[in-house]
Amino acid sequence: MTKASQLPRLVLYHAEASPPSCAVRMLGHILDLDFHYKQPKLLLLEHKTPQFKKINPMGTIPVLQDGDFIVSESHAIMQYLCGLGGERGARLYPREERARAILHQCMYFDAAVMFNTVKSVALPTLLHGMKGATEKHLQSIEECYSVTEAYLRQPYMVGDHLTLADLSLSTTVAATNIIHELNSNRFPRTADWMNRMSQEDFYKKITKPGMDLLKKMLYKRWERNVF
Incomplete structure (x- = not known):
């Protein structure tokens, strides 16, 4: 098994006190999605670092990484996730x-x-x-x-x-x-x-x-x- 195949499929960069992050996480709960969570320290502006901006040029959270695919902005993330959620996703979207x-x-x-x-x-x-x-x-x-x-x-x-x-x-x-x-x-x-x-x-x-x-x-x- 390669190192890449061992990575979590759905990585969610989020913050617990972020309303858009909460919306994405609620959807994940409803769809039984298995997120691997990462929490940049927003008050230390970790989301504005060059390293983070390689992931999301806007320097915002949430951000979803699905393998080599990355999407930011909570509404776009949620629409994408509904495509992974079968009939439940179709009802929500x-x-x-x-x-x-x-x-x-x-x-x-x-x-x-x-x-x-x-x-x-x-x-x-x-x-x-x-x-x-x-x-x-x-x-x-x-x-x-x-x-x-x-x-x-x-x-x-x-x-x-x-x-x-x-x-x-x-x-x-x-x-x-x-x-x-x-x-x-x-x-x-x-x-x-x-x-x-x-x-x-x-x-x-x-x-x-x-x-x-x-x-x-x-x-x-x-x-x-x-x-």
């Missing part, structure tokens, strides 16, 4: 054109808008000592909650069952909730959806502890910055 278009709409909103609201607070806090979210940050989060509420016309983002859109957006909503709590009176469908997601075993196992850690990290910095 539906093939019907309109369903897939709605799914992509939700995931592009997550990647381009909602997760950026989290990064705009979390990264300056953890890396540069920002003292807390500004009023502009809170307004942006409220706008994101409004979009999420509008998208939830059915029990889940794309219909009556779980898809990749729910896995991705639920982790981001959980992170925004740390910064600015979701008002269940203003956004009842989102609150109900998040409550149902939080009862899932994969959420309890992965996203709950991940977001607890993110909350601890942010609050520790905010407390330090206050005094």
Whole structure:
């Protein structure tokens, strides 16, 4: 047996407190995928080193390595993994054109808008000592909650069952909730959806502890910055 054949097939570079990493890991749990985990030390900027950028030129996590194939960006990773997941993968990433278009709409909103609201607070806090979210940050989060509420016309983002859109957006909503709590009176469908997601075993196992850690990290910095 060659040395190369002994390497783990699916290597996932991730961080426990990263919402996109949690989304990928939840999918792996659902599909019974066997990940070999590697955790770059983000606060030491290991993901920005020349060595890591040979793996992912963007210098971000998560990153999936499947043999000699590497893909970054959580949504692209999840779409790829669904192709490995048989019927379960096909249900999570539906093939019907309109369903897939709605799914992509939700995931592009997550990647381009909602997760950026989290990064705009979390990264300056953890890396540069920002003292807390500004009023502009809170307004942006409220706008994101409004979009999420509008998208939830059915029990889940794309219909009556779980898809990749729910896995991705639920982790981001959980992170925004740390910064600015979701008002269940203003956004009842989102609150109900998040409550149902939080009862899932994969959420309890992965996203709950991940977001607890993110909350601890942010609050520790905010407390330090206050005094």
